[in-house]
Amino acid sequence: MKSDIQIAQECVKKPIREIYSKLGIDEDYIEQYGKYKAKIDLKYLKESKNKDGKLVLVTAITPTPAGEGKTTTTIGLSDALSRLNKKVVVAIREPSLGPVFGVKGGAAGGGYAQVVPMEDINLHFTGDFHAIGAANNLLAAMIDNHIHQGNQLRIDVNRVTWKRCVDMNDRQLRNIVDGLGSKANGVPREDGFDITVASEIMAVLCLSNDLSDLKERLSNIVVAYDLDGNPVTCKMIKAQGAMTALLKDAINPNLVQTLEGTPCLVHGGPFANIAHGCNSIVATKMALKLGDYCITEAGFGADLGAQKFLDIKCRVSGLRPNAVVVVATIRALKMHGGLLKTQLNEENITALKQGIPNLLKHLSNITNVYKLPCVVAINRFPTDTDKEVDILTDECKKLGVNVVLSDVWAKGGEGGIELANEVLRLCETESKMEFSFSDSDSIEEKIENVVKKVYGGDGINILPQAKKQIERLDELGYGNLPVCIAKTQYSFSDDPTLLGAPTGFKVTVKSVKISAGAGFIVVLTGDIMTMPGLPKVPAAEKIDVDDKGVITGLF
Secondary structure, three states: OOOHHHHHHHOOOOOHHHHHHHOOOOHHHEEEOOOOOEEEOOHHHHHOOOOOOEEEEEEEOOOOOOOOOHHHHHHHHHHHHHHOOOOEEEEEOOOOHHHHHOOOOOOOEEOOEEEEOHHHHHOOOOOHHHHHHHHHHHHHHHHHHHHHOOOOOOEEEEEEOOOEEEOOOOHHHOOEEEOOOOHHHOOOEEEOEEEHHHOHHHHHHHHOOOHHHHHHHHHHOEEEEEOOOOEEEHHHHOOHHHHHHHHOOOOOOEEEEEOOOOEEEEOOOOOOOOOOOEOOHHHHHHHHHHOOEEEEEEOOOHHHHHHHHHHHHHHHHOOOOOEEEEEEOHHHHHHHOOOOHHHOOOOOHHHHHHHHHHHHHHHHHHHHHOOOOEEEEEEOOOOOOHHHHHHHHHHHHOOOOEEEEEOHHHHHHHHHHHHHHHHHHHHOOOOOOOOOOOOOOOHHHHHHHHHHHHHOOOEEEEOHHHHHHHHHHHHOOOOOOOEEEEOOOOOOOOOOOOOOOOOOOEEEEEEEEEEOOOOEEEEEEOOOOOOOOOOOOOHHHHOEEOOOOOEEOOO
């Protein structure tokens, strides 16, 4: 069996000029990055007269080690629509180097449903993440320099909230002390690093509409508090202009292609368990201008990525999906039913029935909470039995949702034709999306609405520290912003061991902080971290490059 990277390297890619010419984009809007990558100038969005296409969101069940294949389905569905002579553009996130060198691997799809050049996309790509890291760290340097040069803003060195970042899993940098040595080396203080995808700059870039909006959002970032407890912003540090200059190219979406030549915009990459987990607004809007259908995805399960896509990204941008695809595997559902990964190859109806409620809860959220039409895409494995497929299909039909078997990993677009036809049908149905909470709800009510409506919990337990933080955010006028709940991706609850569709639980709110630039309130639950660590055997150990520059080991 060929590896993902072998399949990608054997692909005969079309010159990127062919891809943007097929979309009807004039060269004046294009900046090429070699033969197979390009950036599209944001001016295209303002100047295009094209009518917007239909928007399709791909999400999934709660992830397990058995895998679900959300990105693979997104890309395969797009290729299938292209085979049906539909003008379609994919819009997905850029991979972070942390997972690439850690456990998860890249985020360019898999098998015969990938975007290429796979190696470039999974590594440095066009340098967007480096620009975001540079902007983030420039702000950090200017904060510490301000303190060192007399601290006119009276910043409390114990309440500097802005961290430095690096796009790598590095637990050693979570908590550090810097500024050590002589006075010339700065002011000693506790500090730390986030992974770049957890930086507020990443969220700001993905939620900005243009350069002026980007600069305004950067200005609003709260970086510290002064000795009186008042917020200190990026604008007060006077860093927003230089930061915008660093990001002026990064905000332009990146154009690549699938193995079958379908155009794909890969742009932005916030994690869905610690941020809002969606590609940029400008990339999604550009895909809608360029195609009759835009296929996009949101990270992790629908309780994280889709919830934040719908409650945050759609609220900010005005975007509304015409249809939703929920990806699942029978293997993963059997894990939710209590089986170990080593037991998944055998038929087990009992475990499947015990795991199906996880899928049904996600479907109920999409159809009953957000009022959107959806379809279940099952990535079928050779070990799945007809009886297991029939049981799953019957359970989903009880909710009025169709189940379609997908084989895009093995067959590319050909394996997604049935799914594509169902998506086309759903896109013609009438729907009016609703949010899970309203702007007028209090911060506590917003959190509780997500927990009760989307997670299926009984409520929330707010720790005293978080209670004080919520009260202060209300005083500062931030209470009208949406909430972005950071929690484990492995459960509807804040306990990663509670699989399936648990009930009777409460979510503990440990702390609450403002991301004023991104325009949301971050709610931290469980043991969520903004700087991951590497596993005992990181994927980086298997990645290599030969004398001809051919990379191996990426997946």
